[in-house]
Amino acid sequence: MSHLEPKGPIRVFLAVCDAGSFAKAADGLALSASAVAKTVARLEARLKVRLFDRTTRRLSLTPEGRTYxxxxxxxxxxxxxxxxSLAQAVATPSGTLRVSLPPLFGTEVIAPALHALCDRHPALNVDISLDTERIDLMARGVDLAVRIGELPDVAGLTARRLGLQEVVLCGxxxxxxxxxxPATQADLAAHALITTTHRGQPVPWQLLGDDGRVVPWxxxxxxxTDSTLLTLAAVRAGRGLGLLPRWLVQGDLAAGRLRVLMTGPGPGPGLERIAGHLPVHALWLSAPVMLPRLRVAIDxxxxxVAAVLAVPAVDTIVSKAP
Incomplete structure (x- = not known):
């Protein structure tokens, strides 16, 4: 039995101090007076000091007993x-939530939702960082991450698929x-194209043929550019055609400033459509109990994400055991 359990040695000792006798303490603890006396005797033996002076009429603390x-x-x-404090933390969202987000999608879509979450829960704080790389949540002390693209197989993480980011060719x-x-890949040769790089390497476009095969080009x-916002600025300025997330250009499309190209079958066989659907996932460390701050943040x-992306028909949650 732990010393701190309801009938552990320390609690029994404090009950005797408060009651002034083994018998009265026994009544409050639902123990026998003999059991209380034996518990105190074992505690004294372990500490190698006498905690109480005992007489037939009274029980009093020794100086060592009073210090203890x-x-x-x-x-x-x-x-x-x-x-x-822990009970309060478990009952309501509180404390600091550390979140890692992709720069543009995180800034434009997710961060405002987290800011609003803080408004609803005054005891909750959020610490947001921007990153696109694979992250060790435990080593970095991150509670929740959002990543775009296929996920590596990482043990100890739970991943929830949030939706699909569609990438479209715009002009x-x-x-x-x-x-x-342009209607086909051959037509693109006559156009000014705006491409993107990642870590200094060109990011290929994905072309979809009538047979369903996807070919990088x-x-x-x-x-x-290495920035989606720079690509958007160049496309808006009429500098050429570029790949952009549909959610980012929705306003431009609705206003007629931009148009989406090569989304359907062209006039003949070949690579005639742009293929671009990237999964978006929320990631967190697998644990038997989820704290309220993490639960409300995931919600x-x-x-x-559901407000701007196509949402999967069925939520997918995958947990990798450590």
Whole structure:
């Protein structure tokens, strides 16, 4: 039995101190007076000091017993306060939640939802960082991460698929009025193309044929960027055609400033469509109990992503055992 359990030695000792006798303490603990006396005797034997002076008429603390009582009372008070604090933390979202997000999608879509979450829960704080790389959640102290693209097989993580980010080929209406709309890969050779790089390497476009096969293609371009926002600015300015997330250009499409190209079958066989659907996942460390701050954050992220992306018909949650 632990010393701190309801009928453990320390609690029995403090009960005797409060009651002033073994018999009265026994009544409050639902033990026999003999059991209480034996528990105190074992505690004294372990400490190698006498805690009580015993006579036939009275029980009084020794100086060592009084010192031990004060220390035990302080410790029990500290434990009670910590237990109350933990109980409150389990009941309501509180404390600091550390989140890692992809830069653009995180800034535009998810961070506002987390800010609103703090408004609803005054005891909750969020610490947000931006990153696209694979992350060791435990080593970095991250509670929740969102990543775009296929996930590596990492043990100890739970992953929830949030939706699909569709990447589309876009051109400004002004540019298309001058150069026309491409329908096939061959048509793209006559257009100014805006490409992207990652870590200095070109990111290939994915072309989809009528037979369903996807073929990567790295087109030549005069403008190349490592930023989706730079690509968007160049496309809006009529500098050429570029790949952009549909959610990011939804307003431009609705207003007619941009148009989506090569989304359907072309006039003949070949690589005639742009294929681009990247899965978006929320990741967190697998644990038997989920703290309220993490639970409400996941709910907020799910709702924010559902507002801008195609959501899977069935939520997929995959947990990898450590």
């Amino acid at each position: 009582q004060q220390a035990c009372a302080r410790a029990m008070g500290d434990i009670a306060r910590v237990e109350a 400004a209406a002004s540019y298309l009025a001058r150069h026309g709309e 790295s087109p030549a371009s005069r403008i190349s 907020a992220v799910v709702a924010a």
